[in-house]
Amino acid sequence: MAKNRVCVDFELVLTNDILLHKTKLKTVNNQVSKSSANVFIIHGDNELLLVVQVTVKGKICIMNSQWDLTMSRDCFLLGSSQVPLMFSYHHPDVSGFTDFVKAVNPSKYPEDTFLAEVWFLSFNCSDSESDCGTWKNCAYDASLDWLPRHVLDMALSVDSYNIYKAMYTVAHALHEIILHQAEVQNMGNKKETVPTLAQLHALLKDIQFHNPAGDQVIWDETRKLEAAYDIVNIWNFPQGLHLEVKVGTFSPYAHQLSLSEEMIQWTIASTEPPRSVCSISCGPGFRKAPQEGKAVCCFDCIPCSENQVANGTDMEQCVKCPDHQYANPQRNQCLLRAASFLAYGEPLGMALVSMALGLSTITAVVLGVFVKHHNTPIVKANNQALSYILLISLSFCSLCSLLFIGRPNSVTCILQQTTFGVIFTVAVSAVLAKTVTVILAFNVTSPGRRMRWLLVSGAPKFIIPICTLIQVTLCGIWLGTSPPFIDTDTHSEHGHLIILCNKGSLTAFYCVLGYLGSLALASFTVAFLARNLPDTFNEAKFLTFSMLVFCSVWLTFLPVYHSAKGKVMVAVEVFSILASSTGLLGYIFIPKCYIILIKPERNCLHGFREKRH
Template sequence: MSEFDGYSDYRQNVETTWLCGCTEFPVLIHFCVSAPLLRWLWKNYQYVLAFYFAIQEINKDHHLLPNKSLGFQLYNALASNSLTLLNALYWLAGDHSLTPNYSCQTRSKSVVALAGISPVFSAEMGTILELYKIPQVMLAFFQLTYGPFDSTLNDKKQFPSLYQMATSDSSLVHAMISLLLHFGWTWVGLLVSDDVKGEQFNQAIRAEMVKSGVCLAFTFKLHETRTVYETIGIASLYDVSISSANVYILYSNIRSIFTNEHLGVYYLTLGKVWLMTAKWDIVVDETQHMLHSFHGGFSFSPHKGKIPGLNTFLKTVNPSRYPEDFHFRHIDMLTMSDSSYLVYNAVYAVAHALHRVFLETIEMGFLEDAAQPLILPWQLHPLLRTTQFTNNAGDHVSLHKATPRQAHYDIHNIVNFPAGLQIMVNIGKFSSGSGRDQGLVIKEDMIEWPVAFKETPTSVCSQSCGPGFRKMPEEGRAVCCYSCVSCAEGEISNQTDAEQCIQCPEQEYPNTERTHCLPKLVTFLAFEDFLGMALACMALVLTLLTVMVLGIFVRYQDTPIVKANNHTLSYMLLISLLLCFLCSFLFIGRPNTATCLLRQITFALVFTLAVSAVLAKTITVVLAFKAMKPGRTMRRLLVSGAPNAVIPICFLIQLTLCGFWLATSPPFVDTDAHSEHGHIILLCNEGSITAFYSVLGFLGSLALGTFTVAFLARKLPDAFNEAKFLTFSMLVFCSVWVTFLPVYHSTKGKVMVAVEVFSILASGVGLLCCIFVPKCYIILIKPEKNSLKSLKKKVGPKRV
C-alpha cells in the first residue's frame, strides 16, 4: 500500500534499507504492514524482519528457486476502509494519477500480495486485487485477542484469490473450556468484539459451556469505532466490574481493545484471571498499564516450531548495521510471535508455488521473454491451492484446507514485572482430535497468578455442595447457581456437586453424613437379646408353674374342691395354658418357614382350646346350679357332659379357618428394610391379612362370649363356685388383647413380636392365676376348707 500522510519518510527509509541490498528483483512480493508503527503496533516491524529473513533464506537456497531471486515491495497501511481502496489503486497505478488500467511502473509488478491487518482490510484490498487476479495471502489478522483465521474470508466464490495461512481456530473453544474445567471455573464472564467473528465465537463457546456445565456471569460486547480516542461510556462498564466471576474470557480485535481502553485501566483487569485468544502484539504508554493489568492471565496461541537461524538473524540486526533505520531501538527482537511465524510460512508458500511454475515452464520448453514478466500473477492460483511443504521448523504447512487436521495450542501465562518487562511463560498445551497427546497438559507449579490471589483462584456462582448434599437449582438463575440441600432419608451422594442423590439398596442404609451406604444389620427377636431372653425366661417360668399346678390338681384330684370344678375341664385348661406358654418360643429366635407357619396357627388353636375350656367350665357351673331346681332338663344336660362339647366344636371351627388360611395364603419369611434405621428386620409375613384377622376375630368373639356367660353367673353361690374367678380371668384376658391390637400395629420389628409374646404370656397368666391360684391356695394352705363339711356349710344358707 502507498504511504499515509505524515509517514512518507518512514516508507522511504524502509525501501532504502531493504531494497538496496538486492541487485535484481525478477519476482516481487508485495508486503503490507499496519501503520503507524511507532505508536501502537511497533511489533509489526518484527514481521518485516521475519519476512526479510525468509526472503534471504530462499535466495540463498540452491534447491528452491535456483538461479532466481525474490524481491519485495514493503508498504504501510492505515486501518481505514476508504484509504485501503485508495492506496490499493495508487500501488497498482504506480503513481497518484489513478488512471484506470494504466501503470507507470517500470519494474516488474508484484505477483503476490501478503497482507495482514484485519479481515476487513483483506476483504477490501481483495476487491481490487481480484480485478488483476493477483493472489493475496493472508498472513494474519494479528489482532490483539483473537486468532488469525476468519471463516468469512474462506469463501472461494467471493474471494477466489485470497489464501489464509492460519488454520481454523475451531478447537480454541475446546481448549478454553478444558482449562476452565481443569481449575473448576464454572462462573465466567465473556467479552467479545461486536462483529461477525465475535458473534461466531460467542455462539460456539456458549454451546460448549452448556455441554460442560459452565455458566456465563455476563456477556459484554466491545464496540468498534473509527478512532482510537473514542471510548464508550464508563458507566456502561460498571455492571461488568461488579460481577462475582473471577475469570474472564476476552475475544476481540485491536480496534475494540483500544476503543475500550478504560476497560483495562480502571475497572476489570486487576484481580481477575483473563483467558485471551492470542498473544498481544501491542505496546502502550506506561500510564495506560493495560498489559500490566492482565498479569497472571492466559494466552492461547497455535503451536509453532522453532525456526532455525531466526534468533541469530534477529541478534545481528541492530542499529549499528542499519544506522538509517531508527526503529530497531524499540523492538523486541527475540520474541517470535504467532504472526511472525505465519509471515515466514507465507513467504515459503509463495516460493514453493513459484518453484513449481518455473519447473513446469522449463519442462514445457518455453523460453523466457525479457520483455514480459517471468510469471503472471494468475498463473500461481492452481499451485497455491495445492501447495504443501514442511518448513525448517519441522511443521507441515498447507494452503489446502479441505482436510481437517489436529490442532495444537500453546498456553502461555502472562507475567509482568514492575519495570515494564512482560514475558509469556509456556505453562501447557492443548491438542485436539485423537492421539496419545490428546487433551490438556498444564504445569501448575509454573503459573503466576494475579496479585489478588495467594493460591489457585476459584470462580463459581455457588460454593460446591459436598458429599451428602445435592444441588437444588434456583429459579430464574443460571444452572451454576444453586442451593445445597441434604439428601433425603435413605439416599446418599458420594461426590461433590451431585445433581441427584442416590437411593441406597434395600440391604443397605446411609451413614450419618449420608455419604456412603452401609450394610444393614439383620435383626429379629433373638434369644441372645435381652428382650428375647427375658420373654423366654418368663415363658419357661410360667410353663413350669403350669406344670406344678397341673401336678397339684392330679395329686389332689379326689378332694372336693377339684371334683367340684370338673377336674377333666381343669386338666384340659391347664394343658392348653401349658401349650400357650410353650408356643411363645415359636416367636423367639430367627424366623424360618416352619416357625412362620406354626406360630400364629398354634397360638390361635391353643388359645381357642383354652378359652373354649373356660367357656365349658362356665356353662357347667351354670347348669350345676340350675339342676337343683325342679325339672330334669338341666340335670340331664349336666349328667350327659354336654358342656364339654363346646370345646371340640370351637376347636374345629378355628381349625377350619386356619386350614383355609394355610391353603390360600400362608405366612412366610419376609424382611423389612425400612421400618428400623440401619437394620433389616427378619419377620414372618402373615400372608392373607383377611384370614389372619378372621382367626383373631373368632378368638375374640369366643372370649367375649365366655366373658358374658361368666359375668351372668358371677352371683351364683360361691361355695367352691369359680364363676367369679372365671369372670375376672376373662376380663383380664379381654383387656390384654384389646390393648394388644393398637400397640401391635404401632410398633415395628422385634418390638412388635415382643408385644405379641408378652400378650400371650399376660393373657395366659391371667387365666392361670385367676382360676387356679385360689384353688391351690385352699389345697395347700387351707386344707381344712377342702372338705364336704365345709362345702355343705357354705352352700346351705345361700340356697336359691
C-alpha cells in the first residue's frame, strides 16, 4: 500500500475469539468509529464476519471472496450505510453445472439430507415417513431455479469451483497411476498393486493439466499461477434484495484494474464515489505540512513563502524562483521580472532631467552675465577667476546628475560617484577659496603685512587644486581596490528586477563623501566667522547661507538615502545634487545678477558707499 501511495490509518489483527473479550472488542469499536477513514479492507473468514458487523457501520468494506454475505445481511445490506466490494476469484463457467442445479431434487438423491432440508425450507414441504422419495405439498416440477438470486445463486461459487478442480486433480493423478500400472503389467509383471498415498501425493505435486472448464491447473507452489479476480458489488435495491453484480476485474499479468464506476451502487442518497482521505489535496501554491502524531497522509496545506512556488498537487516543498523571476500572487508560477531603473522616459526621470538641464542652463546664463559685465565693480570685487571656476563647476555638477539616470552600465557606474565627488570638491573648494579671499582682503589694512603678500601672490587659488588632488587620490584608491559595478536588486519592488550601480567599497564611498563634507563644513565655518566684516565688498554672508544650505541638504540626504530602495534611492541622490547646486548658485550669484541686471545704478563704488551709509 505504501508503495502505491495508499495511506493506512491503522491496522488490526483480530482473532476469532475476540467476541469472548468484550473489553478488547469495545476498544476495537472505538478505534474504528473514531477513524476518519471511510474505506476498510477486510480479509477473513465467516466467523470473523460476526465481529465486523459490529465495528464497521457506515463504511465501505473491501473484502475477500471467502465470506458468505448471506450470514450477515443485516450488517452489509443497510442501503445507505454499507457498500461492500468483494474481490472474488475469477473462474470459468463449468459446462452443465447450471442445468444440473435446475434438475436436482431430493427424489433423485434420497440419501442427501442437506438437499432435503433445503427443499423443506424453500418450498414448505413435508417428507413422508413411509417413503422418503415421496414429497407432499410440493409442486412436481419444483426446482432450485425458482428461488430468488439473493437466496440461491445458480452460478458456481469459488469454493465449489475449488472442489471441482481438486476432484479433477485427484482423478488425473489416479488415472496417471493406473496407466503406469498397466504399462508395468504389459511388460510382464502381472502383480496388481493398490496405489499408495505417497505415490498419489508425489504425483499431485508435479501434475499440470487443463480441466474441462479450460482452466490450467498447477499444484506446484513454485510454479503457482497468479489469480485473476472479479470485483463484485452487492446491490440492495430495493431493500432486502441481495444481488452480487460484477463491476470490474483485476488482471495480475498486466497489473491492470478495470472498474465500471457507473455500475457501482454506492449509497441510496449518492451516485458519487465517497472519499476516504485524512486531508484534502493541497493545490498549486501550497505545500504539505505533516500533522504531528497522525498518519503520513494527514497534513495541513501551508501557502508557499514569498518568491516560492508549487506548481503541482500535494507538493512536499515549495521551489524558490530564480533571481530573474518572481512568484505570481497564486504562488504557482514563476514570472519573468521586468527590468527597472530610473529611466529618462518615466515621469520621475523626465522631471529630474528637466531640472538638471534647466539648472545647468541657468548657471551658463549667469556665467555669461558675469563674463559680459566683467569690468563692473561687483564682478571685480568678488574675484572673477574664482567666480568663473565656481560657475563652471556648478554647471558640471548639474550635468553629472544625468549619469545617474538611464540604464546603468559599467562606464556610468564608475563615473557616477567619482565625477560627482571630484566636481563638487572643485565647487566647494572654490567657495572656500572665495571665503579665504574675502577674509584676506578685509584684513589687509596696512602695507607690509604678510596677509597682503598672500593675497597679492594668489595663494587662495591654490586651495582648489590641492583639495581637488586629495579627492582625486581618494577616488583613485577607490577605483583601484573595489570599484563600483552593475548590480541587481530583486527585493525592493515586487515583480521587478532593479538594475543599479553597486558602490563596491562602501568605506571608499563614505571617505569621498566625508571629505566633501569636511570641505563644506570648513567653508561654512570660515564664512560664518567673516560674516560681520564691512559690507561694501563682503559676500561672506551669502557664502555662509549657501554653505548652510549645502550642508543641510547632504545631512538630510544620508538618512533618506539609506531608507530608500531601488530607483527611489537613485532619485534621492540626484535630487540632493541638484538641490545643493541650486543653493550655491542661488545664494552666491543670484543677488549679484539682480544688481547687475535690475539695479545697475548700484553696480559702482558710489552706489556701494551710499548703500553702506
